[in-house]
Structures are given as structure tokens and as C-alpha cells.
Amino acid sequence: MMTLKEAIELRHSVRSFTDEPLSEEVVAALQEKIAEVNEEALLDIQLVQDEPKAFTGFKARFGRFSGARNYLVLVGPECKELDEVCGYFGEKLVLLAQQLGLNSCWVGGTYRMVAHQFRVDMGCKLAAIIALGYGETQGEPHRSKVPEQVAAEYATAPSWFKRGVETALLAPTALNQQKFAFQLAGQREDGTPLVKATTKRGAFAKMGLGIAKLHFEIGAGDTAFDWA
Numbered sequence: 001m002m003t004l005k006e007a008i009e010l011r012h013s014v015r016s017f018t019d020e021p022l023s024e025e026v027v028a029a030l031q032e033k034i035a036e037v038n039e040e041a042l043l044d045i046q047l048v049q050d051e052p053k054a055f056t057g058f059k060a061r062f063g064r065f066s067g068a069r070n071y072l073v074l075v076g077p078e079c080k081e082l083d084e085v086c087g088y089f090g091e092k093l094v095l096l097a098q099q100l101g102l103n104s105c106w107v108g109g110t111y112r113m114v115a116h117q118f119r120v121d122m123g124c125k126l127a128a129i130i131a132l133g134y135g136e137t138q139g140e141p142h143r144s145k146v147p148e149q150v151a152a153e154y155a156t157a158p159s160w161f162k163r164g165v166e167t168a169l170l171a172p173t174a175l176n177q178q179k180f181a182f183q184l185a186g187q188r189e190d191g192t193p194l195v196k197a198t199t200k201r202g203a204f205a206k207m208g209l210g211i212a213k214l215h216f217e218i219g220a221g222d223t224a225f226d227w228a
């Protein structure tokens with residue numbers, strides 16, 4: 001199986017899918033990871049299969065989707081952290097999907113809620129969905145900011161921090177806004193470096209921050225650091 005770094009390099013949003021159903025092995029691997037993520041993050045992420053209606057109708061017309069019939073619903077307790085947590089853990093599932101040979105697209109707005117396909121318990125909220133399937137194409141790299149635009153001290157930063165920033169710039173963000181920023185924020189008494197991640201306001205900016213933080217961690221690799 002490809003590494004997470006390879007999955008990050010290869011992942012691009014794909015909105016057109018073939019009608020090939022998800023294979024049994026792929027579904028089993030996804031379900032196992034979904035259960036793990038739900039337990040760790042107290043989320044209620046669910047996989048919906050063979051349900052094309054979410055991508056039809058008025059709003060979906062703006063999303064340019066075709067053939068999309070499988071998706072993850074990112075559901076969790078309504079709280080101010082929900083978007084960031086869904087971003088971080090949802091992207092773990094996106095990268096696993098890429099490793100499993102699937103393509104994906106985060107969908108914040110251009111979908112329709114379809115009754116009886118998944119549950120949203122009392123006190124919970126559906127934060128976003130993620131379309132999954134076998135893409136007609138592998139997608140295209142997005143236009144990106146340069147590292148200095150999201151990390152002012154990039155040029156003089158240690159190499160693990162640089163790799164973190166570069167990997168974050170490969171992350172999906174709503175409308176490709178890349179509103180996140182990273183800065184070195186000193187160190188703990190034991191010498192562990194601290195990194196501060198922030199985001200400007202924008203559509204799904206907190207979700208994008210969670211996604212970018214996961215990418216940063218993967219890019220930084222084995223170097224131990226903590227979020228400030």
C-alpha cells in the first residue's frame with residue numbers, strides 16, 4: 001500500500017465517478033477505520049453506499065458532480081470544535097481511501113440531505129460529506145499559495161517545519177482558499193518545539209484548518225512537536 005505521503009501527493013478532488021461499486025475489501029477497510037476514528041474522536045461518521053440522490057437537485061448543480069453514489073457523512077456532537085475535528089479525522093479517511101485506490105471530494109455545501117440513509121442523533125450535526133468512488137480521472141493539482149504566504153518564517157525554519165508547511169499546502173480546502181497559517185511558537189521545558197496553527201475566517205475555514213493540521217503532522221514526520 002502506498003504511504004500517507006504518497007497518498008497526499010496523489011490526492012486531488014475528483015467529482016466524476018465510474019459506476020463501479022466499492023469492493024467488499026475496500027468497504028471493510030473503510031468501516032474498520034471509521035469505527036476507530038469514531039471511537040477516538042467521539043464522532044458518528046457513517047458510510048453511505050449506492051445513494052446518488054445526495055448529488056442531485058438544485059444545490060448539487062453547482063458542485064459539478066457526476067456518477068457520485070457513495071459518501072461519508074461527517075456527523076458529531078454540536079460544539080465549536082466540531083468542524084476542526086471533522087476536518088482532521090475526515091482527512092484521515094480521505095487518505096485511506098486514496099491508499100485503497102479510491103478518489104474523493106470534500107463537499108461542504110453542494111449536496112442534498114437524503115432521509116433514512118444515515119442518522120444524526122439529538123445534539124449532533126452533519127458537518128460535511130465526502131464523496132468517494134472510482135474516479136473517471138485522478139484529478140489535477142490545485143493552484144497553491146507559496147509557503148511564505150502561510151508561514152512567514154518559512155525560509156529560516158527547521159526542515160521538519162518546512163515539510164509540514166509544504167504538505168499542508170497540498171491539503172484540500174473549501175474553494176481552495178488555504179486560509180490557514182503556521183508559526184513556530186517556542187518550546188516546552190523539555191525542548192519539544194511548539195507550532196501554532198491558525199486560520200483566517202472563511203467558508204469551512206475551521207474544517208480546512210483541521211485538514212491542514214493532519215497534513216502538517218504527516219509532513220513533519222517523526223519529529224516530535226506539539227500544537228501550541
Ligand SMILES: Cc1cc2nc3c(=O)[nH]c(=O)nc-3n(C[C@H](O)[C@H](O)[C@H](O)COP(=O)(O)O)c2cc1C
Pocket residue numbers: 011012013014015062063064105106107108109110111128139140141142170171172173174175176204207208211
Ligand atoms: C471543507 C471543504 C468543503 C468543500 N466543499 C465543496 C463543495 O461543496 N463542492 C465542491 O465541488 N467542492 C468542494 N470542496 C473541494 C475543494 O473545492 C477542493 O478541495 C479545492 O479546490 C482544492 O482542490 P483539491 O482538493 O483538488 O486539492 C470542498 C473542500 C473542503 C476541504
